[in-house]
Amino acid sequence: MKSPYAAWFTFQPKSLAAHASDLRLHRGDLPVWLLLCPRDYLSTYMKIGTIVLLVVGVAVVHPKLLMLRSRPS
Numbered sequence: 001m002k003s004p005y006a007a008w009f010t011f012q013p014k015s016l017a018a019h020a021s022d023l024r025l026h027r028g029d030l031p032v033w034l035l036l037c038p039r040d041y042l043s044t045y046m047k048i049g050t051i052v053l054l055v056v057g058v059a060v061v062h063p064k065l066l067m068l069r070s071r072p073s
Contacts, residue, residue: 011019
């Protein structure tokens with residue numbers, strides 16, 4: 001069973017080579033930082049998500065924190 005979108009993604013060998021060449025030319029025009037943005041955003045979201053999960057985990061476990069005095073008074 002073919003998808004209704006299969007025609008959009010099925011190319012002949014010559015047209016596929018032309019599309020690959022066009023992509024290579026256009027990628028050369030873009031600055032590297034623009035190409036790396038999605039990866040940076042993903043890394044940022046993962047870091048924020050990790051911090052949020054750690055805070056939620058500590059709030060759920062709610063450990064009793066005991067700390068000794070550093071010097072007697």
